[in-house]
Amino acid sequence: MAQAINRYRADLRDFRFLFFEQFDLPAVLGKEPYAEWGVEECDMVLDEVYRFVCEVTGPLNSSGDAQGCRLENGRVMTPDGFKDAWDKLFEAGWRTIAAPSRWGGQDAPTMLGSFVEEMLCGANTAFTMYTGLTLSAAELILEFGTEEQKKKYVPKMLSGEWTGTMCLTEPHAGSDVGSASSGATRNDDGTYNVQGTKIFISGGDNDLGKNVIHLVLARIEGAEPGTKGLSLFIVPRVRINEDGSLGEENDVTVPSIEHKMGINGSATCVMNFGDEGKCLGEVVGGVEHQGIRQMFHMMNAARIGVGIQGLAVAAASYLSALDYARERKQGASVKQFKDANAPRVPILDHPNIRRDLLEMKARVEGVRALIMKLSNHGDRLRATQGKDDESEAYHKGQIDLLTPLVKAYGTDAAFEVSSSAIQVHGGHGYLRDYPVEQYCRDSKIFQIYEGTNFIQSMDLVSRKLGQGGGANTQAFLTDIQSFINENKDTPELSGAIKHLQAAHEAVATSVAQLTGWFKGGKLEHIPLAAEPFLRIMSELAVGWLLLDQASIALRKLPETSKTHPDHAFYTGKKFSALYFANNVLSTLPSRVQHLSAIDTLPVEIPDEAFAAA
Numbered sequence: 001m002a003q004a005i006n007r008y009r010a011d012l013r014d015f016r017f018l019f020f021e022q023f024d025l026p027a028v029l030g031k032e033p034y035a036e037w038g039v040e041e042c043d044m045v046l047d048e049v050y051r052f053v054c055e056v057t058g059p060l061n062s063s064g065d066a067q068g069c070r071l072e073n074g075r076v077m078t079p080d081g082f083k084d085a086w087d088k089l090f091e092a093g094w095r096t097i098a099a100p101s102r103w104g105g106q107d108a109p110t111m112l113g114s115f116v117e118e119m120l121c122g123a124n125t126a127f128t129m130y131t132g133l134t135l136s137a138a139e140l141i142l143e144f145g146t147e148e149q150k151k152k153y154v155p156k157m158l159s160g161e162w163t164g165t166m167c168l169t170e171p172h173a174g175s176d177v178g179s180a181s182s183g184a185t186r187n188d189d190g191t192y193n194v195q196g197t198k199i200f201i202s203g204g205d206n207d208l209g210k211n212v213i214h215l216v217l218a219r220i221e222g223a224e225p226g227t228k229g230l231s232l233f234i235v236p237r238v239r240i241n242e243d244g245s246l247g248e249e250n251d252v253t254v255p256s257i258e259h260k261m262g263i264n265g266s267a268t269c270v271m272n273f274g275d276e277g278k279c280l281g282e283v284v285g286g287v288e289h290q291g292i293r294q295m296f297h298m299m300n301a302a303r304i305g306v307g308i309q310g311l312a313v314a315a316a317s318y319l320s321a322l323d324y325a326r327e328r329k330q331g332a333s334v335k336q337f338k339d340a341n342a343p344r345v346p347i348l349d350h351p352n353i354r355r356d357l358l359e360m361k362a363r364v365e366g367v368r369a370l371i372m373k374l375s376n377h378g379d380r381l382r383a384t385q386g387k388d389d390e391s392e393a394y395h396k397g398q399i400d401l402l403t404p405l406v407k408a409y410g411t412d413a414a415f416e417v418s419s420s421a422i423q424v425h426g427g428h429g430y431l432r433d434y435p436v437e438q439y440c441r442d443s444k445i446f447q448i449y450e451g452t453n454f455i456q457s458m459d460l461v462s463r464k465l466g467q468g469g470g471a472n473t474q475a476f477l478t479d480i481q482s483f484i485n486e487n488k489d490t491p492e493l494s495g496a497i498k499h500l501q502a503a504h505e506a507v508a509t510s511v512a513q514l515t516g517w518f519k520g521g522k523l524e525h526i527p528l529a530a531e532p533f534l535r536i537m538s539e540l541a542v543g544w545l546l547l548d549q550a551s552i553a554l555r556k557l558p559e560t561s562k563t564h565p566d567h568a569f570y571t572g573k574k575f576s577a578l579y580f581a582n583n584v585l586s587t588l589p590s591r592v593q594h595l596s597a598i599d600t601l602p603v604e605i606p607d608e609a610f611a612a613a
Contacts, residue, residue: 204269
């Protein structure tokens with residue numbers, strides 16, 4: 001079994017830059033709903049959570065991957081150390097820091113909660129999945145449940161006494177949720193008998209809590225077909241007595257767990273409900289046929305969480321590669337390549353390695369800024385709800401628009417950056433002696449679950465771009481144009497700003513093109529263009545946010561001593577932005593042009609022409 005050694009590192013200086021310099025978190029601190037939070041409290045949390053993950057969960061990452069989960073007598077056993085780490089995490093309160101204080105949380109800003117989640121995921125993704133799903137399930141019950149349901153389930157889920165899951169996928173249905181065949185029949189006492197099989201259920205069973213609260217999509221007998229006929233049920237693994245104590249088993253079983261490419265410490269279960277006809281559930285909120293609407297609230301939060309997972313693993317991969325490049329000596333400097341006696345230099349001296357690392361740095365910092373922008377909208381939404389309708393609509397609209405970008409682009413970054421990190425390590429990166437091979441294996445699933453990245457792209461182009469009559473998209477483009485107008489005369493950024501302007505115009509053109517295809521009935525074009533468009537739009541957003549960081553850094557550099565660590569930090573911000581502008585933003589106009597001249601060969605090729613076999 002792998003030795004319990006922490007290999008996780010985080011760049012807390014970048015966290016603080018986003019908090020206090022780019023997104024002005026102090027503007028919402030000390031006021032409702034964050035009245036109990038100030039700069040010092042947020043600062044302390046960053047340090048303490050980092051210490052916690054390095055000491056408690058980080059050391060279990062490789063050992064949990066090597067050991068994996070196992071099924072014993074119908075119950076899932078998590079890797080050694082997970083249960084102890086679970087208890088310590090909830091005792092410390094870090095995982096529920098942004099949850100409502102009424103239910104056991106601490107009412108922290110979303111931005112702070114996102115940074116906590118990044119560190120937890122980066123240190124041990126598989127372990128943190130149990131906590132993430134539990135929190136998401138509890139939040140759904142808080143949003144849609146009856147008062148009785150909230151009191152019955154939420155406190156024990158947020159305390160870690162019980163865990164939670166989301167049960168959508170079925171063997172025959174996959175992402176086609178509307179064809180789900182799990183069923184439910186009404187009982188005279190208001191409960192329902194639930195029956196069916198679900199697959200790919202993360203954390204479907206475990207030994208971390210005393211009960212597992214499943215949220216299960218099923219169709220009540222007689223309901224209409226498709227998604228409109230689905231209802232969402234709360235189904236505990238163990239029934240709950242009227243006094244809150246645990247009763248008898250609820251006919252929920254785990255016939256098997258999946259053996260996977262990565263996240264081996266997270267149990268991915270096949271779940272059977274009601275094999276013996278004795279599985280009781282209650283419909284969420286007491287309202288039938290609202291399952292999809294309710295579940296998608298949870299899924300949207302989960303999609304943001306998966307984007308944070310992607311960022312966390314990408315960031316850990318980058319810092320691991322950077323450490324290796326500083327330490328590993330191989331080859332002479334390119335300036336002395338003909339000299340057989342030249343000293344070996346750290347591979348960080350080699351231009352191609354420096355390029356790869358700068359690309360990883362820009363990608364990680366850009367995705368982190370994108371996630372923090374979304375989180376910042378969330379904090380400001382909570383602060384303005386019920387007070388300013390226009391501001392509320394703006395922040396809500398930007399959250400909706402950015403969610404598919406965060407999920408898809410953030411998770412693409414995880415797999416691509418971790419793959420690049422292996423390349424920097426060379427042959428050593430392919431070995432378990434270094435963490436990057438696990439990061440790469442763990443990260444692949446991020447592009448698939450909670451809606452594949454293709455599904456995210458279709459959500460973006462078919463729903464999100466046109467929301468509010470296109471107002472959300474227009475507000476996004478207007479914000480970027482305002483930044484361009486304010487910074488185009490900055491000498492050190494002028495060339496990069498021109499790339500941003502051209503990219504901005506290209507994306508606006510592409511939005512119009514997609515709209516034209518919809519209106520013109522060229523629907524087969526949309527699936528072919530959706531994924532490339534999502535990436536293009538994501539890179540426009542990331543390029544903008546990186547250049548915003550560079551503009552801040554350029555203002556700070558003259559007043560920062562060259563011997564102070566912040567001088568190197570701010571210089572790095574400038575280089576990240578310029579690199580991304582020169583090498584990514586500059587390509588967007590030609591890529592949009594290529595996208596407009598859509599290649600329909602994939603839909604024209606005959607099925608039998610794919611292979612003769």
